[in-house]
Amino acid sequence: MQVFKEKTPLKAAIRTAKSKEKTIGLVPTMGALHEGHLSLVKQALQACDQVIVSIFVNPTQFDNAEDLEKYPRTLEEDIRLLKEAGSKLWVFAPTANELYGKNISSEQFHFDGLEQVMEGKHRNGHFDGVGTIVKRLFEVITPHKAFFGEKDFQQLQIVRKLIEKTGLPVQIVGCPILREDNGLARSSRNERLNTIEREKASFIYQTLLKAKELFGTKSAEYIHNWVQEQFDSHPILKLEYFEIANTQTLEKINRKRKGNTYRAFIAAYAGDVRLIDNIALNNEE
Incomplete structure (x- = not known):
């Protein structure tokens, strides 16, 4: 399993895969992988020839600095879990500078009101950050399909709206919530x-x-x-x-x-x- 830290070699590998008419799937994550993430990976592996799992704790979607600082970062364990999940996987684990350059900030988006309720109402600027990172990942990886969990259902609808607004040729696939034995949504x-x-x-x-x-x-x-x-x-x-x-x-x-x-x-x-x-x-x- 290849692990890419930089955009340029990843783009080259994707071009080669596409030249062989392989279908590219993307599972965007912020790491600290659990069974919920792995269920998305499994669904992507069933639907695509080559699957890329991005692992990136995106600073622009946190409105709380302490929450960003405390967010778990377990890259080595994440890579180990993904190696067990399948052979058609690549990992993209960039730094913030690699994705954003020197200006780590959000674009501003209008999602026809989807961003103004619930999570958007309680987390200032959150969906500008989500839109920014998802758009950048789509532009770098150019996947045919991208897989998102329904636990973050508002985010899923916003990503669908992003595709509608930008015209990026990506099929968005919503995946069911995976729960712990007591019903708690995996997170x-x-x-x-x-x-x-x-x-x-x-x-x-x-x-x-x-x-x-x-x-x-x-x-x-x-x-x-x-x-x-x-x-x-x-x-x-x-x-x-x-x-x-x-x-x-x-x-x-x-x-x-x-x-x-x-x-x-x-x-x-x-x-x-x-x-x-x-x-x-x-x-x-």
């Missing part, structure tokens, strides 16, 4: 939880399941108030937001409309660790 941030927090954080998924059940008979306002009450009485978890939103526009629901699909989204803190999750509330295409 690199889970490694920062202590044993009790990790156990109690399953409450997030349990709450989403109940919200889905209530969605069949109760109003969005009723469900929102119910979720808030559950978190208000929780001894460890603190709710940042709960939203029920249209799957396509991410607009907050006023009332259910026939033919629309909806998701419930949660962001909550366990100690100083921020966790997000979501669930489909009705059938999606």
Whole structure:
């Protein structure tokens, strides 16, 4: 398995692969790989001839310097896991200067309002950073397909909007959320939880399941108030937001409309660790 630290040799290898009519897949990650990432890699390996896993902790999508500093960096272990995952893998692990040059800053994007709600509302500039790094990776790697997890569903929709806006010829593939045995969505941030927090954080998924059940008979306002009450009485978890939103526009629901699909989204803190999750509330295409 080849590990590339610089753009130039990677681009040359990609040109060679494409000259042999190989399909290129990309799995963008920030490292600290876990089974959730590996499920994306597995799906990419099934769909593509050559898969590139990027490992880069992107500074421009963090609005909290402490969060950036604490984000786990485990490159050697990540490479070991990927070697076990398949032979058609390359790793791209650049420095910030390699990708950004001397000016490590975000472009500004307009994603038709997708960036202004939920994560965008609570994390200033986050999706400008996401758009910047994804666009740069697409320009460097020129993949045919790119694979993103549905745990970051808002990010997935924003990447789809980025493709629509830029016209970059990349097919975006959404992949199902992978969960721990207790239902907690797999995340690199889970490694920062202590044993009790990790156990109690399953409450997030349990709450989403109940919200889905209530969605069949109760109003969005009723469900929102119910979720808030559950978190208000929780001894460890603190709710940042709960939203029920249209799957396509991410607009907050006023009332259910026939033919629309909806998701419930949660962001909550366990100690100083921020966790997000979501669930489909009705059938999606």
